[in-house]
Amino acid sequence: MTTPTIPLETETTETAQEIGQELVTQIPNYGLTWFVYIALTLLMVGIIWYAIRNWHFIIKWFMASTIFAGALTPAHPADGIETYSPLVLNAVVNLFDGYKTEFMSGVKTLGIVWAVIFILGIAVWFLIKKLKADKTEKPIDTEAVMATPIEPKIED
Numbered sequence: 001m002t003t004p005t006i007p008l009e010t011e012t013t014e015t016a017q018e019i020g021q022e023l024v025t026q027i028p029n030y031g032l033t034w035f036v037y038i039a040l041t042l043l044m045v046g047i048i049w050y051a052i053r054n055w056h057f058i059i060k061w062f063m064a065s066t067i068f069a070g071a072l073t074p075a076h077p078a079d080g081i082e083t084y085s086p087l088v089l090n091a092v093v094n095l096f097d098g099y100k101t102e103f104m105s106g107v108k109t110l111g112i113v114w115a116v117i118f119i120l121g122i123a124v125w126f127l128i129k130k131l132k133a134d135k136t137e138k139p140i141d142t143e144a145v146m147a148t149p150i151e152p153k154i155e156d
Helices: 016-025 030-051 057-072 087-097 100-136
Strands: none
Touching (some): 030 057, 057 087, 057 100, 087 100
């Protein structure tokens, strides 16, 4: 006796790109989500800055610029996706998925963005320091200081 076979129905398979697009576009209030994310990043950097407020500026700026570059550099999570996500998250996902070249590309981009942010911050800091130093340095008029000499008294 033979068992009847039912032909397999072929379902349309969605590509990862279509699934990713569907998942990404389902986020309500995409702009508000990014606003809250950026605000929380700034709050985190502010808390860290306050915690290490007595440290030298260059060390504080190194830490802050590293967080800014990692958290606030946008990138597309996949090819064909119109929305953005933080590049550091994309790089970590690429690493865990085994895409080492994409991971290294993300790391290089993050390194370049960090270097630009760090160098610009240090340049602004030196410029502000120089402008403050120019304002505080005033020549002392020794004649005006010595104009009324104080004569010693017998009681002294």
